[in-house]
Amino acid sequence: MSVLRIGIVGAGIMGRGNALSLSGRTDAGITAVTSRSADSAGRLADEIAERGAARPTIHPDLDALLADDAVDAVVLTTPDDMHGEMMVRAAEAGKHILVEKPMTTSVAEADAAVKAIRENDVIAMCLFNHRWVPAYAQAYELLADLGEAAVAYARKDDTIFVPTEMLSWAERTTCAWFLSSHDIDLVSWLLRDQVRQVYATARWGKLRSLGIDTPDAIQIQAEYSRGAVATFESAWIYPNTFPTTVDSYVSVIADNGVVQLDRQKESVVLARPEGYSYPRNMLQRVMHGIPAGAYADAIAHWVDCCLTGRQPLITIESSRDVTAVLEAAHLSIETRQPVEVA
Structure with missing residues (x-):
């Protein structure tokens, strides 16, 4: 072929x-x-x-x-x-x-x-x-020389445009499924480890008031098998005046160093009479056609x-593990208890 x-x-x-x-x-x-x-x-x-x-x-x-x-x-x-x-x-x-x-x-x-x-x-x-974003791929290599990971934090927050206008099916998913799935895959790859237990909380309010029955925000506290702990934050009620549709940030603290990855600005700043924005270009762009x-x-x-x-590079088994983390997180939201990852 x-x-x-x-x-x-x-x-x-x-x-x-x-x-x-x-x-x-x-x-x-x-x-x-x-x-x-x-x-x-x-x-x-x-x-x-x-x-x-x-x-x-x-x-x-x-x-x-x-x-x-x-x-x-x-x-x-x-x-x-x-x-x-x-x-x-x-x-x-x-x-x-x-x-x-x-x-x-x-x-x-x-x-x-x-x-x-x-x-x-x-x-x-x-x-x-995200594993092909140059800064994230570089972080994977850098972390190999920084010893054991201790703490990670990842947020991926969207403007309210996403659940109210971009997606017609927002109430069939959550911000964690839609956004934190990226970060769970990314951080687990960076840490070279798997999540073994989670505790998660959610907030409902803004979107329910608009007739969309899905959480506004979810936070997942995750414990990895070698002891590292991580927080995964997702929300999708930022005002549409925010300069990017998504606000994305990752940090990893290891025994011998820290790596921080802030993708809010991607090299370009654009100011127009109607507003200020940071055009995205790392994930999708057309360069010279x-x-x-x-x-x-x-x-x-x-x-x-x-x-x-x-x-x-991304095995289907590792993606199955991301689903397992998120399923456990949603069960934790329901039970208000820590949940072991299957």
Whole structure:
């Protein structure tokens, strides 16, 4: 196989983001699209064709796309709670898989997906693209020389635009599933360790008052197997006047040093009459007409693994562990007790 033929499942923001990152590649092409909205699928197919590629086939549903012999792999960009079953069906159809984070929203679904992926010998990766942000990758190397990690802190907070306008399904997930999944994967990778116990709390109020029944904010206190402790903060009620849609910060204190990673500003400051902003460019950007950034780099890595048979940097088992941490955190919120991670 010299070109990976890809079917996009979901034609929303993430579907379009993946399509942009794949556009122009010589080793991959989008051959099919499906979405719950036929109009959205059609618009995405048109956008792909406008970038100079052949217009992909539009399928009415996932089953039809999986039955398409012109599809070698699928990119799953559906709402968080739909990933698990789709991964199992794709693996059983012999298709390689790239799934948006979180991998699933239950350990049972994650375990079923891992089983199907391994039994059917397909390549699968959850798109935790932060591992390809240059500063984070550098931090991974730097921490190797700083001794045992002691304390970590990670926050990822969104403006209220995200749960009220960007996502039509915000009440089917939480800010922790949507945001802290990235940070749990990232910090666990940086610490080279796994979370063994969590205690979590949540606050409801602002979003409920707007008719969206999901927490405004969640904090997770995590204990790692070698003794490090970490706090994972997520919230999505920042005012829309905040200069970035997401406020992201990570720090790790080790025995012999500290690493701090602040992504609020990414080199560019923009002032206009209507406001002040920090344009994002590390994850997704188009540079000289070519998609670039951590998002595109992560997808390129997955494409290469599918074509060569190598296992991805992000194993599907490690992404299952992120789901286990978050499932335990949500149980802790309900019970107000510490919970062991399964």
